[in-house]
Amino acid sequence: MLHVKGFKNNVYILVMELITISTNDVNTFSTSELNYARDSIENMNKFNQIEILRILNNHKDVTLNENKYGVHVNLSELSTDVLDELVSYIKYVNTQEVNLKKVEQQKEDFKNIYFAKDNKDNSKVSNR
DSSP: OEEEOOOOOOEEEEEEEEOOOOOOSSOOOOOHHHHHHHHHTTTOHHHHHHHHHHHHHHHOOOEEEEEEEEBBOOGGGHHHHHHHHHHHHHHHHHHHHHHHHHHHHHHHHHHHHHOOTOOHHHHHHOOO
16 A cells, blocks of 8 residues: 655655555566565655656556545555556666766765865966
């Protein structure tokens, strides 16, 4: 079960709860795959969680149940196509985060190498 939990100032946190999963003909995802999807979405930021809800809302066969605690979705009842799209988005977000961390680390390295106050090369400025 997936739900978006509301807090003050319309800030939402997407929380997924996996209900009892039985073998069904709806999808071929295992319990561990559904748990991975749930945990990944729970750890995403607000923007990405809203994108997950948009993906789910674009599929007419997905039932979104909303109450004062949030929006609930039974992951075990989603079709393979919908789950594939969710997993694809999760992989995209994870890849973007890895790339962003690499770029941020490069920036920090450059800053430490070329712009550090202790760097002796920076103290020698040519007077041309």
